[in-house]
Amino acid sequence: MKRALLPLIIFLIVVGFLLVGLNLDPREVPSPLVGKPAPAFSLPRLDNADKIISNKDMLGKVWLFNVWASWCGACRDEHHVLVALSKSGVVPIYGLDYKDTRLDALQWLAEGGNPYVATAVDENGRVGIDYGVYGVPETYVIDKAGVIAYKQIGPVTEAVLRDKILPLVKRLQIQ
Amino acid sequence: MIPEIGHFALILALIVALIQGVFPIIGAARGNAVWMGLAQPAARAQFLLVVVAFICLAYAFATMDYSVTYVASNSNSKLPLQYRIAAVWGGHEGSLLLWAVILSVWTVAVSFFSKHLPSAMRARILGVMGLISVGFLLFMLSVSNPFERLMPAAMDGRDLNPLLQDPGMVFHPPMLYMGYVGFSVAFAFAIAALLGGELDSAWARWSRPWTTLAWVFLTLGIMAGSNWAYYELGWGGWWFWDAVENASFMPWLVGTALMHSLAVTEKRGSFKAWTVLLAICAFSLSLLGTFLVRSGVLTSVHAFATDPRRGLFILAFLVFVIGGSLLLFAWRAPTVGRGGKFGVVSRESFLLANNVLLAVAAISVLFGTLYPLFLDALGLGKISVGPPYFDTVFAPLMAPALFLMGVGPIARWKQATLPELAMRLRWAFGISVATAVILPLLLGHWTPMIGLGLFLAFWIFATTANLVYQRLRGADQPLMARIKSNSYSWWGMVIAHLGIAVFTLGVTVVKGFESEIAVRMAPGDVAHLAGFDFTFEGVTEIEGPNYSASRGHIRIAKNGIERTLINPEKRLYHVQNMPMTEAGISPSVIHDLYASLGEPLDGGAWSVRIYHKPMVEWVWFGCLMMAFGGLLAISDRRYRLKGRTKPLPEHATEIST
Amino acid sequence: MKLIFRLATVFCLMFIASAWADEARPLHDGVAVEAQVQRLSEELRCLVCQNQTLADSHSELAEDLRQEIRAMATKGMSDQQITDYLVERYGDFVRYRPPLKSTTLLLWFGPFALLLAGGIGLFLMLRRREKSAEDLPLSADEARKVNALLNKES
Known part of the structure; x- marks a missing residue:
């Protein structure tokens, strides 16, 4: 009797995992960079190609680093959320224009509003690779010491902002 | 109107399936002949209703009725008719309908070919199949209705995924489902036997042809899928250990074990509990595969858009069907007798050992497929388990199984002795070891894996040859008579085993000796691979029905003598704006020459990948041989239902396949 | 018009074929480097399509990553070093051969x-x-x- 129950027990364990698995997103890959210093970059700015922007410029403050592109459909979904956030002035947002053309990117900002203090241009996607970008948009929360505290994969929704990003930003700002 | 008829037919089918599932089983328990008698008419009525629903959906596709959501999202007015029909099962809802249709095909087949079964057994079998059908129909009607209307209707459809616009789409899913769903018959037989307490040789004999037929379909389905991927995906691979491929491979492994185990149960009355468990597992793994594909718990190229309610529904259904049957097994199995006595060295024990190996292999594939999910669920991080893992783990698990394949059919029932076996197989062993060492050296490349693969392939060839020779020896009769004096099922086994050898040889050679180059080719350029000259003659632009394509022309010559022309294509499907590669292949028994177009480069040049794939066709030919062997075994006269009055010849009960 | 165009193409092709029957150049120089790129990209998972290896994927990120791997291979980095580089950025998820831990x-x-x-x-x-x-x-x-x-x- 006991041995005959074994298949049933194994099956029930598998079912337990499958039940948990239903609520997980297999496409979401957590970044190994969380808790590590943000990879260094110094790139030309979108508004002025002669000026260079570097991650060191943001040392000492908490900031959001938003990877976007004019060709990215999902970026359109999050754009108004970012614009509203930038107007509130809670936290500065810096952009990384990923594998884009300058003209398209500028036009995009002109149309949808510019939530970014500044945008770095990553034309060949090298910095994107350093940050482990695999699906635009992605957003990083980086603390005063320049350490990545959180990575949002996919659009920043109002819910994500309210429940995850803003509480984290507030906590980091007090530190 | 037509879609509503289809929808209504599904609702009626559900009611009929409920009748088919409930009354006959209760009737069988109470000995109520009237209730048991409901099973057959219900099975046939359900078949008609589901087929009506299927035809309605096909009609909606054929007439481009974009007021049906499912049609609008999987078809397009530019899509050629044959793909509009295949698009019926191109998405989630329709493939479930295909599932239901095929289940009802098997059910109705059982209802026709089960006249010789005791009425309680037949009622239980059809009842169990009815209950499975209830689950799928309910699933469709509640959260996956293919007939749902779209308001307002779409102007045009969003098109079938270009990846699926291929002749493979017409054959692969129906074949595969015939296999998957076919195991429901063996499952229903097993459950019926557990319910009735009639686990005997007769049960095994009845189950065998059904199981073998399902296995034949599954083999062909997997083969078709593999071949399709080979020429469609454009990088010359034919097996990727993708979650969904694994989902079809696990039932195949367990189904293979089941076929062999049924043979022993029929012949010797042994392994009954184990055979029942395999029958339950083969179908359970088919259902689990459906869950893995539909629920989105694993990423896969086959994953359709997912809805969490769907996942939950199938999971609940799994718990009901698999959990219920395993509970029944735990309750009834210990009462099953143990069957005939046999020695540690005997054909029974070789078959049992092979069963264990196949089961371990199936569990390992399941384990590897689900492991990322386990870790993720426990919060231990995300990993990927892919081809390098499966190749590493699977080969050592299968090698002993292939080795035993050579010994099993030669060993005696009940009691064999190792010295006797060793004496008989020493030549086969010598030949296969020699081949494994010498052949790669002649070809100029030896690795342990090549050696092992060749050894196993030639081991099976040699031992099978030995077996056939022993059987056909003796000069008192003409050869044809001697061939005929062995049963079809025995010959089926021989051919299927040779198929495994052919398959193993193909895999070993193509893995060990394939080569490829990636080149930049301007018109007139020549590339060299494996002694062949590939001359690129540029591309021409062509217009397909719903795509435009750049069609490359590559002329192949050897030693200045022209051999053939291949035409790889790069297509752009208009509606989904999706690029597709269509490889140009020159297949032959010895090797495939394979080219696919990459990207256009400057000056009319293209990046081109050229592959030399020695003996790759043997992989699929081996599968065909296995399937043919299976068919031959089913056509054995002792399974024929009519006109069997003569006593069976003695060797007809010999174990096979 | 179409016919003329086609004829012209055919003539051009013939001309080109006879004039420059050339050896096709490998897409990338360096046999050893290419072998390493191929070997590595067959064991790494594309993050965009997620069910293809880097070698098989046509996605842009896969293209970039292959380029990156090629650059590292040219610098003489070992398989292990290159794999570590990618794992640092994308996690163990990129490895189709899970690490032993x-x-x-x-x-x-x-x-x-x-x-x-x-x-x-x-x-x-x-x-x-x-x-x-x-x-x-x-x-x-x-x-x-x-x-x-x-x-x-x-």
Whole structure:
């Protein structure tokens, strides 16, 4: 009797995992960079190609680093959320224009509003690779010491902002 | 109107399936002949209703009725008719309908070919199949209705995924489902036997042809899928250990074990509990595969858009069907007798050992497929388990199984002795070891894996040859008579085993000796691979029905003598704006020459990948041989239902396949 | 018009073919480097399509990453170093061959442990059976019953 129950027990364990698995997103890959210093970059700015922007410029403050592109459909979904956030002035947002053309990117900002203090241009996607970008948009929360505290994969929704990003930003700002 | 008829037919089918599932089983328990008698008419009525629903959906596709959501999202007015029909099962809802249709095909087949079964057994079998059908129909009607209307209707459809616009789409899913769903018959037989307490040789004999037929379909389905991927995906691979491929491979492994185990149960009355468990597992793994594909718990190229309610529904259904049957097994199995006595060295024990190996292999594939999910669920991080893992783990698990394949059919029932076996197989062993060492050296490349693969392939060839020779020896009769004096099922086994050898040889050679180059080719350029000259003659632009394509022309010559022309294509499907590669292949028994177009480069040049794939066709030919062997075994006269009055010849009960 | 164009193309092709029947150049120079790129990208998972290897994927990110791997290979970095570089950025998820560590011990050794357990279990079972099981393949009565059932026509 006991041995005959074994298949049933194994099956029930598998079912337990499958039940948990239903609520997980297999496409979401957590970044190994969380808790590590943000990879260094110094790139030309979108508004002025002669000026260079570097991650060191943001040392000492908490900031959001938003990877976007004019060709990215999902970026359109999050754009108004970012614009509203930038107007509130809670936290500065810096952009990384990923594998884009300058003209398209500028036009995009002109149309949808510019939530970014500044945008770095990553034309060949090298910095994107350093940050482990695999699906635009992605957003990083980086603390005063320049350490990545959180990575949002996919659009920043109002819910994500309210429940995850803003509480984290507030906590980091007090530190 | 037509879609509503289809929808209504599904609702009626559900009611009929409920009748088919409930009354006959209760009737069988109470000995109520009237209730048991409901099973057959219900099975046939359900078949008609589901087929009506299927035809309605096909009609909606054929007439481009974009007021049906499912049609609008999987078809397009530019899509050629044959793909509009295949698009019926191109998405989630329709493939479930295909599932239901095929289940009802098997059910109705059982209802026709089960006249010789005791009425309680037949009622239980059809009842169990009815209950499975209830689950799928309910699933469709509640959260996956293919007939749902779209308001307002779409102007045009969003098109079938270009990846699926291929002749493979017409054959692969129906074949595969015939296999998957076919195991429901063996499952229903097993459950019926557990319910009735009639686990005997007769049960095994009845189950065998059904199981073998399902296995034949599954083999062909997997083969078709593999071949399709080979020429469609454009990088010359034919097996990727993708979650969904694994989902079809696990039932195949367990189904293979089941076929062999049924043979022993029929012949010797042994392994009954184990055979029942395999029958339950083969179908359970088919259902689990459906869950893995539909629920989105694993990423896969086959994953359709997912809805969490769907996942939950199938999971609940799994718990009901698999959990219920395993509970029944735990309750009834210990009462099953143990069957005939046999020695540690005997054909029974070789078959049992092979069963264990196949089961371990199936569990390992399941384990590897689900492991990322386990870790993720426990919060231990995300990993990927892919081809390098499966190749590493699977080969050592299968090698002993292939080795035993050579010994099993030669060993005696009940009691064999190792010295006797060793004496008989020493030549086969010598030949296969020699081949494994010498052949790669002649070809100029030896690795342990090549050696092992060749050894196993030639081991099976040699031992099978030995077996056939022993059987056909003796000069008192003409050869044809001697061939005929062995049963079809025995010959089926021989051919299927040779198929495994052919398959193993193909895999070993193509893995060990394939080569490829990636080149930049301007018109007139020549590339060299494996002694062949590939001359690129540029591309021409062509217009397909719903795509435009750049069609490359590559002329192949050897030693200045022209051999053939291949035409790889790069297509752009208009509606989904999706690029597709269509490889140009020159297949032959010895090797495939394979080219696919990459990207256009400057000056009319293209990046081109050229592959030399020695003996790759043997992989699929081996599968065909296995399937043919299976068919031959089913056509054995002792399974024929009519006109069997003569006593069976003695060797007809010999174990096979 | 179309015909003229086509003829022109054919002539051009013939001309080109005769004038520059050239050796096709490899897409990338350096046989050893290319072999390394191929070997590595066959074991790494594309993050965009997620069910293809980097070698098979046509996505842009895969293209970039192959380029990155090529650059590293040209610098003479080893397989291990290049894999580490990618794992640092994308996690173990990129490796189709999971690394051997505490959480994957079961994955790598589970199947073989199972094989061992199955083998031992089988052997013990066979030994026990050999001693205890009664020799009753099919009693004459059962065999008759089976044949009667099978031959019964309805």
